[in-house]
Amino acid sequence: MTPALLVLASGNAGKLREFHQLFAPFGFAVRPQADFGVADVEETGLTFVENALLKAREASRLSGLPALADDSGLEVDALNGAPGIYSARYAGEPKSDARNNARLLASLAEVPEGRRRARYWCVLVLLRHAEDPVPLIVQRSWEGEILLAPRGEGGFGYDPLFWLPDHGASAAELTAEQKNRLSHRGRALQALVAAMDGGQGER
Numbered sequence: 122m123t124p125a126l127l128v129l130a131s132g133n134a135g136k137l138r139e140f141h142q143l144f145a146p147f148g149f150a151v152r153p154q155a156d157f158g159v160a161d162v163e164e165t166g167l168t169f170v171e172n173a174l175l176k177a178r179e180a181s182r183l184s185g186l187p188a189l190a191d192d193s194g195l196e197v198d199a200l201n202g203a204p205g206i207y208s209a210r211y212a213g214e215p216k217s218d219a220r221n222n223a224r225l226l227a228s229l230a231e232v233p234e235g236r237r238r239a240r241y242w243c244v245l246v247l248l249r250h251a252e253d254p255v256p257l258i259v260q261r262s263w264e265g266e267i268l269l270a271p272r273g274e275g276g277f278g279y280d281p282l283f284w285l286p287d288h289g290a291s292a293a294e295l296t297a298e299q300k301n302r303l304s305h306r307g308r309a310l311q312a313l314v315a316a317m318d319g320g321q322g323e324r
C-alpha cells in the first residue's frame with residue numbers, strides 16, 4: 122500500500138518534525154492531524170500499542186484518510202519501567218517537557234551513574250481506514266542512560282537527558298539526521314515502510 126496522502130495522528134511538534142524529515146525520501150505526502158481538525162484523544166490504553174491504535178483510528182475517522190500514529194515513551198530500569206506509557210504526562214497536566222525532565226532527574230536523584238539504564242520505545246500503527254481490522258504495527262527501542270544534568274539543544278522531550286555511550290553524546294546533541302538514523306522512531310519508520318512495500322503480505 123502506498124497511500125497518496127497519510128495523516129500523522131500526533132499533536133507533538135517534535136515528532137511531527139521528525140516524521141516530515143523521515144518521510145521525505147520516500148515521497149509520501151503526509152499531513153498533521155491538526156490540518157483535519159483532529160484534536161488529541163484520551164490515551165486510555167495500558168500499552169503503547171493500544172494508545173497508538175486509539176490515536177490512528179480517531180485521525181482516520183475524522184479525516185477519511187489512512188493514518189499513522191506513534192505512541193512512544195521512556196522506560197527507566199531503576200524506576201521499574203516508569204514513566205513508560207505515561208511519559209508525556211509524567212509531571213501532570215498541562216504536558217511540559219521541562220517539568221517532565223525535572224521530575225525524571227528528581228526521581229533518579231539517589232541513583233548513581235552506571236545504574237541509570239533506560240530505553241525509548243516507539244510503536245507505530247498504520248490504519249488504511251478507521252475500521253481497518255489488520256493494522257500494521259511495528260515497535261523499536263533505543264538504549265541509553267539518563268544523565269545527571271541536561272546536555273544539548275536538539276530533539277525534544279527527554280532528549281537532553283538521554284545519553285548514548287556509544288556516541289559520547291546526548292540525543293539532544295545529535296544532528297537531526299543522526300537522531301533519525303539511530304532512534305526508536307527512525308528505525309521503526311524504516312521497518313514500517315519496508316512492511317508496507319509487501320513485507321507483510323498484500324496491503
Ligand SMILES: O=P(O)(O)OP(=O)(O)OP(=O)(O)OC[C@H]1O[C@@H](n2cnc3c(O)ncnc32)[C@H](O)[C@@H]1O
Nearest residue numbers: 131132133191192193194195208209277278279280
Ligand atoms: O500523542 P501525541 O499527540 O503523538 O504526542 P505526545 O507527546 O502525547 O506523545 P506520546 O503520547 O506518544 O508520549 C510520548 C512522550 O515520550 C517522550 N518521547 C517519545 N519519543 C521521544 C524522543 O524521540 N525524544 C524525546 N522524548 C521522546 C516525549 O516526552 C513524549 O511526549
Ligand SMILES: [Mg+2]
Nearest residue numbers: 161164192209
Ligand atoms: Mg500523547
